[in-house]
Structure formats: structure tokens, C-alpha cells
Amino acid sequence: MSKKPADFTSDQFSLRVLDETLNGEVMTIRLHASDRFSTKRHLLERKTFALFTRAMEAYLRKRPHLDFEHPKNHIRKIIYVPPALRAWAAYMPGGFATFHVHNPDRKKLRSGKKIDYITRNLFRHSSDAIGLRSRAYAMSWYLQGIYKDEAKLRWMSIACGSGQPTFDAARLFDGEKNFYLCDIDKNALALADELAHEYGIAKSSVHLIEHDLKRPGVLEALVVDAQPQIIEAMGLFEYLDEGEAVEMLRKIRETMPKDGSFVFSNMHADHPQLQVHKRGLGWPGVLPRTSDQVKDLIEKAGFGPNQLTILLPDDNVYAVYCIRA
Numbered sequence: 001m002s003k004k005p006a007d008f009t010s011d012q013f014s015l016r017v018l019d020e021t022l023n024g025e026v027m028t029i030r031l032h033a034s035d036r037f038s039t040k041r042h043l044l045e046r047k048t049f050a051l052f053t054r055a056m057e058a059y060l061r062k063r064p065h066l067d068f069e070h071p072k073n074h075i076r077k078i079i080y081v082p083p084a085l086r087a088w089a090a091y092m093p094g095g096f097a098t099f100h101v102h103n104p105d106r107k108k109l110r111s112g113k114k115i116d117y118i119t120r121n122l123f124r125h126s127s128d129a130i131g132l133r134s135r136a137y138a139m140s141w142y143l144q145g146i147y148k149d150e151a152k153l154r155w156m157s158i159a160c161g162s163g164q165p166t167f168d169a170a171r172l173f174d175g176e177k178n179f180y181l182c183d184i185d186k187n188a189l190a191l192a193d194e195l196a197h198e199y200g201i202a203k204s205s206v207h208l209i210e211h212d213l214k215r216p217g218v219l220e221a222l223v224v225d226a227q228p229q230i231i232e233a234m235g236l237f238e239y240l241d242e243g244e245a246v247e248m249l250r251k252i253r254e255t256m257p258k259d260g261s262f263v264f265s266n267m268h269a270d271h272p273q274l275q276v277h278k279r280g281l282g283w284p285g286v287l288p289r290t291s292d293q294v295k296d297l298i299e300k301a302g303f304g305p306n307q308l309t310i311l312l313p314d315d316n317v318y319a320v321y322c323i324r325a
């Protein structure tokens with residue numbers, strides 16, 4: 001990778017635009033994101049872990065019959081040797097699991113279990129971890145490009161988990177911010193409340209909303225009530241089947257304000273270590289999709305192609321879909 005200067009730098013990450021392509025009316029932007037774990041200091045660990053995980057992926061690809069539970073699935077057994085990873089797996093697929101990967105500098109899991117050397121490095125350098133953080137950086141970069149000078153921002157995070165990617169992204173905006181954090185999991189919301197305090201966000205600016213967003217009437221009512229300029233859903237769409245995804249997009253189209261944006265991610269079908277993710281780690285229930293498949297869902301929900309920008313971090317783990325009202 002050539003050493004061109006970054007197009008955007010914050011305290012947390014830097015980002016370079018690799019290319020922009022107009023496919024029909026849809027703008028696709030390929031990006032390269034770097035953070036504190038992409039520096040020279042971490043190079044040896046990053047390369048070593050990449051070698052190991054690539055070998056595991058090749059092994060699983062050659063053995064499609066070895067599902068996660070298969071007694072001869074040696075990759076699962078190797079992955080779960082580190083004690084902290086075994087403890088962490090209990091959090092999958094919820095917001096506590098992503099919380100530790102968004103910030104792998106924490107010394108202990110939420111449960112108090114010490115994070116060992118291998119687990120910490122998987123949180124820093126595995127393909128899933130790199131992609132989880134780059135999707136958050138891509139979302140932050142895109143939104144700050146539109147709203148950074150806004151004096152008052154209403155920000156809704158649906159399936160917010162710990163709220164950490166939301167709070168990190170919001171640091172790029174100087175104006176007054178109000179957060180509407182929605183999740184089905186009350187424990188994740190309690191953590192989001194704690195984190196908001198850690199980030200120095202006033203209690204009165206944080207609205208915690210415990211709901212199943214798939215239930216009829218729920219999402220529409222929340223959006224109509226909050227009138228958020230920003231709605232983001234990181235890490236939700238890959239758990240929705242086609243009908244649920246189109247329904248959720250349609251509800252957002254019908255209710256989002258005129259100056260609004262909706263940004264969401266979906267795991268990419270080209271994830272370079274998808275077999276390790278599914279059959280090695282055993283992360284449950286994910287439906288990876290190509291950008292064309294997601295574009296079709298977006299169009300089925302009634303959005304025009306000219307409303308969509310697709311951000312593709314070059315790690316290929318997730319794509320981020322940005323829709324303007």
C-alpha cells in the first residue's frame with residue numbers, strides 16, 4: 001500500500017478514499033481505514049495472526065462438511081483454547097461481544113475475566129475485528145461529512161448495543177447532541193448508559209429505549225417521535241431475513257425527516273474469513289450479502305438508487321450503506 005496522506009484523520013482513526021465509482025446512479029466508495037492497531041508497533045502480531053487465521057480459513061474451506069459442532073472440527077477447538085475467548089463467546093451475538101472488539105485495550109471482560117494475550121490479539125487483529133472497527137469508522141466519516149457543522153443533532157442508533165460506535169462517531173461533531181439509543185437488550189442499554197457517562201455525555205441527552213424493533217408500529221413511532229437527522233443500524237441487517245430487512249427499510253423511508261440519513265451495515269458475502277467466522281468461531285445467525293443483494297432490498301423498500309452511497313472498506317468484511325432522505 002503506497003504512503004499517500006490520509007483523506008481524513010481523527011484521534012481514533014484515519015481513512016483514505018481508494019476510488020469512487022458511479023454504478024448507474026449508485027455511488028460506491030472504496031476506503032482504507034487505519035487505527036492504532038495498524039501501526040508498525042503491532043505489525044508483527046498483525047502479520048502472525050493473519051497467517052494463522054488465513055490457514056484456518058483455507059482448512060475450513062476445503063472441508064465444507066465440518067460444521068461448528070462437528071467433533072472433528074479442530075479449528076473450533078484451537079480457536080477456543082484461550083480462556084477469555086471461551087468466556088467472551090457467551091456474549092455472541094449481542095452488543096457486549098462487539099464492545100470488547102471496538103476497544104481491545106480493556107484488560108478485563110465485562111464479566112471480570114482477565115483478557116489473555118491471544119484473545120486480546122484476536123480482538124485487535126482478526127479479520128472480523130478489523131472489519132467491525134472499519135465499518136464504524138466508515139459510518140463516522142460519512143456522517144461527519146454531512147452533519148459536522150450542525151448546531152443540534154438528533155441521533156438515533158437502532159440495535160445500539162453498548163452505544164460505543166455511536167459515542168465514538170459523535171465525538172466528531174461539535175454541536176449539541178441528543179441520542180436515542182434503541183435495543184431489545186436491557187443489559188446492553190444499561191452499559192450504554194454507563195458508557196455515555198464515561199464519555200462525558202449529559203444524562204439528559206441520552207434516551208434509552210428498550211424495544212423489539214421488528215414489532216409492528218415500534219420503529220415508525222420512535223422515528224416520528226424523535227425526528228432524528230441520523231439513524232444508524234450497525235450490525236443489525238445481517239440478522240434480518242429479506243422480508244424483515246425490506247420492511248425495516250420501508251418504515252424508515254416513510255418516517256425519516258427530510259434532512260435525514262440512514263446508515264447501516266451488512267456483513268459482506270466476500271468476507272475473507274467467513275468460514276472461520278461461521279464454523280470456527282461459531283458466530284450465530286449472520287446472513288452475509290453482496291452489495292447488489294442489499295441494493296435490491298433498498299430499492300424494494302422504495303428508495304431510489306440516487307439516494308444510496310455504498311462504502312466498501314478494503315478489508316471486505318462489511319459494507320456500509322448510506323441513504324439520504
Ligand SMILES: C[S@@+](CC[C@H](N)C(=O)[O-])C[C@H]1O[C@@H](n2cnc3c(N)ncnc32)[C@H](O)[C@@H]1O
Pocket residue numbers: 093094095096098099158159160161162163165182183184185188211212213214233234235236239
Ligand atoms: C452485533 S450487536 C451491534 C451493536 C452495535 N450497533 C455495534 O455496532 O457494536 C447487535 C445488537 O442488536 C440488538 N438487536 C437484535 N435484534 C434486535 C431487535 N429486534 N430489536 C432491537 N435490537 C435488536 C442486540 O441486542 C444487539 O445489541
